[in-house]
Amino acid sequence: MKNMSKELLDRINKLATPVKIMHVCGSHEHTIMENGIRSLLPDEVEIVAGPGCPVCVVPSREIDECLELVEKGVTITTFGDMLRVPGSNGSLADAKAEGGDVRIVYGINKAIEIAEKEDNDVVFMAAGFETTAPTTAAEILATPPENFSVLSCHRLIPPAIDFLINSGQTSLNALIQPGHVCTIIGTKPFEYFSTDFGIPQAVAGFNPLDILMSVYMILRQIHNETPKIDNEYARAVREEGNEIATEMIDEVFDVASREWRGFPKIPNSVLEIKDEFAEFNAREKYDIEVKDVKEAPKGCICGPILRGLARPEDCKLFRNECNPLHPIGACMVSKEGTCNIAHRYSRR
Structure with missing residues (x-):
């Protein structure tokens, strides 16, 4: 592995040119930081982190929606990371400390088990990108109990990247695409970033060699003036993705427009449960309406x-x-x- 890293770094240095590469994956950022990859790259090769954390991009409004449900006596179930995400006036952890019924689960199936055992209404806060949406869809298609519903906070990565490119704020000129997301939706939804905007791309896995190889692939595209999407993570990602998973997503969800944390409303960037499954849509079931949303705590960037x-x-x-x-x-x-x-x- 050491020899392979050295060879890749030698190749990267030979092709080095000023470039700002954005990735959109928390796992990629973890690999980059844990292994000091930024310090190994030439100064002109910059890697920046984008909106790759599914918990981080959930806006205050959706935390506020859950807090409203807690006030109505509904049992809220969600992943542990969601508990301390700030809403306008507190978090789910605050609500739990004040006696609200907020429970940590490791997946939607565990939330359904709680609903099956109890008479109280149970809502699962379904956060995540395309990676976790198929699981939510599968459970809704399996017809969960009447006292169960979902607050969909699922988001789509390609529209967020599109927004960043068209906003012109980040001046990014290359992309490392998330391996997890691409195992579900494949590489096709990302192709137009290369064909329409001339942006070099590479889908990457999650070890240090994956990241270095994806950087080399991007620099090679720049050198050859052939922007495209290279699939470095071919051991897990296919061009067409997982068609069974995407079919379930399409069956259960409509694509809608909504804000992300740190972003205004991004067109066609979230998944909302279709009307035919409205009985399992917490927003419809409880007629949730939040006002006076405060997006960021003071001083937070x-x-x-x-x-x-x-x-x-x-x-x-x-x-x-x-x-x-x-x-x-x-x-x-x-x-x-x-x-x-x-x-x-x-x-x-």
Whole structure:
């Protein structure tokens, strides 16, 4: 592995040219930081983190929706990382501490088990990108109990990248695409970033060699003036993706437009449960309506960090008031969050 790394770095140095590569995956950021990959690359080759943490991009509004349900006496089930994500006036952890019925589960199937055992209404807060959406779809298609419903917070990666490119804010000119997402949707949804915008891309796996190889593939495309999407993660990703999974997503969800944390409303970027499954859609079932949403805690720069405009070290709260034991912003909450990863691996 050491020899392979050295060979790849030699190739990267030979092709080095000024380029800003954005990735959109918390696992990629973890690999990059844990292994010091940025420090190994030539200065002109920059890798920035985009909106790759599914917990971090859930906006305050959706936390507020859950808090409204807690106030109505509904049992909220969700992943552990979601508990401390800030809403407008508190988090699910705060609601739990005040006696609200908020429970951590490891998947939607466990939430359904709770609903089957209890008379109380149970809502599963379904966060995640295309990777976790098929599981939610499969459980809805299996007709869960009447006292169960889902608050869909699923989001789609390609529309967010499209927004970033067209906003012109990040000046990104290459992309490392997320291996997990591509195992589900394949490489085709990303092709137009190369054909329409001339952006070199590579789908990457999750070990250090995967990242280095994807950087080399991108530099090779730039050198040859052949922008396309290379599939470095061919051992898991196919061009067409997982057709069974995508068919389930299409059967259960409509594509809708909604804001992300740190972003305005992004067109066609979220998954909402179709009308024919409205009985399992918590927004419809409980007629949720939240007002006066506050997006970011004072001093937090999660928005610019999620858009690739800043690094955690640029934030005055980082490692001071904001740390993994006391997270102020969403990017510090999850272990896939850029700030949380930087706190663990970056130099002081």
